Structure formats: structure tokens, C-alpha cells
Amino acid sequence: MSATDPAIPTPEFDVIVTGSGIGGLVTATQLAAKGAKVLVLEKYLIPGGSAGYFEREGYRFDVGASMIFGFGKQGTTNLLTRALEGVNMSLDTIADPVQIHYHLAAGLELKVHRDYEKFLQELTAHFPHERKGIRRFYEECWQVFTALNTMDLLSLEEPRYLLRVFFQHPLACLRLVKYLPQNAGDIARRYIKDPQLLQFIDLECYCWSVVPAERTPMINAGMVFSDRHYGGINYPRGGVGQIAQKLVEGLVKAGGKILYKARVTKILVHGGKAVGVQLANGKEYRGKRIVSNATRWDTFAQLLPPETIPTKEKKWQGRYQKSPSFFSLHMGVEGKVFPPGTDCHHILLEDWQKMEETEGTIFVSIPTLLDPDLAPAGYHIVHSFTPSWIEDWKGLSPQEYEEKKEDAAGRLIARLEKIFPGLDAGLDYLECGTPRTHRRFLGRSDGTYGPIPSRKLPGLLGMPFNRTAIPGLYCVGDSTFPGQGLNAVAFSGFACSHRIAVDLGLH
Numbered sequence: 001m002s003a004t005d006p007a008i009p010t011p012e013f014d015v016i017v018t019g020s021g022i023g024g025l026v027t028a029t030q031l032a033a034k035g036a037k038v039l040v041l042e043k044y045l046i047p048g049g050s051a052g053y054f055e056r057e058g059y060r061f062d063v064g065a066s067m068i069f070g071f072g073k074q075g076t077t078n079l080l081t082r083a084l085e086g087v088n089m090s091l092d093t094i095a096d097p098v099q100i101h102y103h104l105a106a107g108l109e110l111k112v113h114r115d116y117e118k119f120l121q122e123l124t125a126h127f128p129h130e131r132k133g134i135r136r137f138y139e140e141c142w143q144v145f146t147a148l149n150t151m152d153l154l155s156l157e158e159p160r161y162l163l164r165v166f167f168q169h170p171l172a173c174l175r176l177v178k179y180l181p182q183n184a185g186d187i188a189r190r191y192i193k194d195p196q197l198l199q200f201i202d203l204e205c206y207c208w209s210v211v212p213a214e215r216t217p218m219i220n221a222g223m224v225f226s227d228r229h230y231g232g233i234n235y236p237r238g239g240v241g242q243i244a245q246k247l248v249e250g251l252v253k254a255g256g257k258i259l260y261k262a263r264v265t266k267i268l269v270h271g272g273k274a275v276g277v278q279l280a281n282g283k284e285y286r287g288k289r290i291v292s293n294a295t296r297w298d299t300f301a302q303l304l305p306p307e308t309i310p311t312k313e314k315k316w317q318g319r320y321q322k323s324p325s326f327f328s329l330h331m332g333v334e335g336k337v338f339p340p341g342t343d344c345h346h347i348l349l350e351d352w353q354k355m356e357e358t359e360g361t362i363f364v365s366i367p368t369l370l371d372p373d374l375a376p377a378g379y380h381i382v383h384s385f386t387p388s389w390i391e392d393w394k395g396l397s398p399q400e401y402e403e404k405k406e407d408a409a410g411r412l413i414a415r416l417e418k419i420f421p422g423l424d425a426g427l428d429y430l431e432c433g434t435p436r437t438h439r440r441f442l443g444r445s446d447g448t449y450g451p452i453p454s455r456k457l458p459g460l461l462g463m464p465f466n467r468t469a470i471p472g473l474y475c476v477g478d479s480t481f482p483g484q485g486l487n488a489v490a491f492s493g494f495a496c497s498h499r500i501a502v503d504l505g506l507h
């Protein structure tokens, strides 16, 4: 059968997007703004996926992301600002003066200030013998960022766009081509020799790429290490969930449609081409183009028959593996635990050797230090999480599961007491999330944070773009180029919508 077979109903939609994560919503809004008839199907009750939220007893918690890039006011890399503007929306954001306050082994305390020179001064004060190397490494990151920040970021699978960008910005393009196959660790090692400083660069990468610098693509490092000082880290007033809410509002105003509690169980394929989707309730929808915002593992094992997985996907799964998930604590805490001057984002690592281990590195976000309205007066929301594998949470009885959660929470809180004395006593609310919670509520295979290279790869060259081996089926989100993070998946959404718009002849 082919898609034009009389037995196959005519598509009611130009584009059907499975999932309303930020990648899916940017794709949907961009296409709706171009006049496409778009349907988004979301299995959960609200949009946002890992950028969603939940409310308990007067607290509004971010489920995942809370250190937000992409809300800058200038350049081209401010993709969240641009995505909202694409459907005439905007968000009030609050500038964060410090990206991360690191609490490290041997009492090393370091802050990444929004002010670039202040950050370099602070780092150099700890490693004065590496003054030149530090500056040269971070300056090389700026080279990548400046090149990206001059051009429209669209689909690298679209030859006419590539040609146009090349003629408009030949030097920037050549620079990016140079960095595309490189990793941050190789460049850091070119300039820096101090082993502890190299460990710090590893952690600087690990805290968003979940791999050390030698496996972190330089393109991503260039973005993160520069944009934090350029557009800065900005927290959306009302919580991270606002981003998805506003995108949905814009989508609907632009004529698009979204359905919640709509779990896609099957991507329908006829004549080798993706033509629609089927929901858990049996309802089918037809579209000219089908987009999956589920992870690639879920897309090619759950939504399509696993035995027909394309060779290209098998190869990708050989190059990339699932990163661990997280064990998360969502806490409501008395205000007195956080003295004036406390920063919003913290990382705690007491032993460098444990950086990549289960429960090694601890991440903490306290967004109410920026937006107090997310908690009852006098209290804060605190989200703390640490890597954890699903295997460790399988095969437990309900009682064992509860006990294991309690033990893990106790260990985390005991460690956090060192940087926030009185945390335990100041707890007003506590809820734990495990890799099982992430799998269930975020709809992500094994609750994974996303793909990580299974060995050292040539930079970003191995990350797939949006088209798949199945005609008519596209993937978007963190298992496509350029990877994890809200601004990165927004990039993937711009690229996906651009490629589909060209394929559908929309302008």
C-alpha cells in the first residue's frame, strides 16, 4: 500500500507531533505560524515534559530544568525568546547573577559569575599558574559561540539554507566546520596542564552533558560556556512550566491544536512511509508529516515494531547510550536556611573521582531565590538531584521501594547539610522522584536524561538531524542534534520545522 492508496484516509493534518516537550512545541508553533495545520498529542495532563511543573501544598516545583539558557535579548542563539516571538508570545524573566556555585573537594568554592571577567578572575585566583591557559580555553569557546550567534539556526539538512548561510557568513561557517568534530577536553588539554583545573573543566561539562570534557562536543561547550555570560541565565517568572504554557497558547492562537491524555502507541506506516499515529484508545490521526518528540529509543522500540528498526538507528544506538536518570528531591524549606546572598544553582562534589558515579555529583536549584511567588511566603522550593540508574530501582516490593527512597533522601540531605546547615530541620515538604518516576511521568526510556556518547566520538558529527530512515517521520528533542537542554532542543525544533516546511512547500 502507498500513502495515496484509496484505502488510506486523506490526512486531516499537515503535521502531527507526538509529545509536547520544548522540542515538540517549537516544531509545532513554528509550523503553525507558517500556516500548517498542526496537531500535538501529549500523553500527560500538561505540556512541557522535562520542562514541566507540578504543584503541592502551595509550592510550584519545576520537574527538571531550571537553569535556563536561550532567553537573551540579542544575537541568534536566544532560541527560547525567538520561539515565543514566533507565535507572538513573550515571558518575563529574572536574570541570575551566578550560573553555578560549585562546592568542591578540599573546600574549593567557586562561582561562575554572569560577568565573564569576574568569573575568570575568580578561577584564576585559585589557579594563578594557569592564568593564560584559562583565558585561552574560554576564549576559544567564544570563537564557537560568536560564529553561531551571527547566523539563523535552522536545518543543517537543508542544502539551500546551508548555501545561503555560507555566502552570508563564510568565515563563521568555516570556523564551525572546524569545531564540529572536536571535543572540549582536547582543546582544554591544549592550553591547561593542572590536573585539578582539568577536573574542574570536566565538571563544567559534566553538569549539563553528563560526560567529561573529552566526550563533550566543542560546539555545545562553546554555546554553554559563552552564552551564560552573553544572554545569561534567566529564570521565567512563574516557573519553568510557563515556557511550555506560553508556547501552547501561541500554538492555539496560530490555529494549531493540542490534545492531552493522548498517548500515542503506534506510528502508522504504509508503503514504508509514516502516515499517521494511533492512540492508546484506538483513535487514529493522519498527517502528511509525523514528528516524534519521544526519545529515539522510545520512538523506534515502542512506537514502531522493534524488529523493523532501521540500520541507521541501530548504528546510532551503538554510538550513543542512555545516560543515567536521576534521584530527585523536591523540597519545601523554611527561608531561614538560606542566608542572604545564597545563589540559585549549586553543585556539590566532595570527591573528584566520584563525579560520574551514582549519587556522585549533587545538583541543587532554589528558584524561589529569584521568584519568591513559587512558594508560600517565608519558604523556598529546592530541587536537588543526583545521577541514578533504573536498574537499581527494579524488582522492589512497594515497601522496599519506599525504604530505598527514604535511605537515598537521607544520604542526600546529610550531604547537603554541609552547604546548607539546618536543611533537615527546616524541611516543610519533601517528595522523592526516582528513575521510575522519570520514566513514568516524563515518558522517557529508563528515565534517561538523554543520549551520551558510548565512547569518544568526533564532536557532534554523530548526532542525527531530524529526518529519519522512515520517509515522512522526523524526530525532535534531545536525541537529535545538538542534544540536551532547553535551548538545544529549541534549536532542534527550529531545524525540524524548517526541514518540514521545505518538504511541504510552506514559506
Ligand SMILES: Cc1cc2nc3c(=O)[nH]c(=O)nc-3n(C[C@H](O)[C@H](O)[C@H](O)COP(=O)(O)OP(=O)(O)OC[C@H]3O[C@@H](n4cnc5c(N)ncnc54)[C@H](O)[C@@H]3O)c2cc1C
Binding pocket: 018, 019, 020, 021, 022, 023, 024, 041, 042, 043, 044, 047, 048, 049, 050, 051, 063, 064, 065, 066, 067, 068, 069, 262, 263, 264, 265, 293, 294, 295, 298, 326, 328, 385, 441, 442, 443, 444, 449, 450, 476, 477, 478, 479, 483, 484, 485, 486, 487, 489
Ligand atoms: C532533572 C533534570 C534537570 C534538568 N535541568 C536542566 C537545566 O537546568 N537546564 C536545561 O536547559 N535543561 C535541563 N534539563 C534537560 C531538559 O529538561 C531536556 O533536555 C529537555 O526538556 C528535553 O526536551 P524534549 O523536547 O526532548 O522533550 P521531553 O521534555 O522529553 O518531552 C517529551 C514529551 O513527549 C511526551 N510523550 C512521550 N511519549 C509520548 C507518547 N507516546 N504519546 C504522547 N506523548 C508522549 C512526554 O510526556 C513529554 O511531555 C534537565 C532535565 C532533567 C530531567
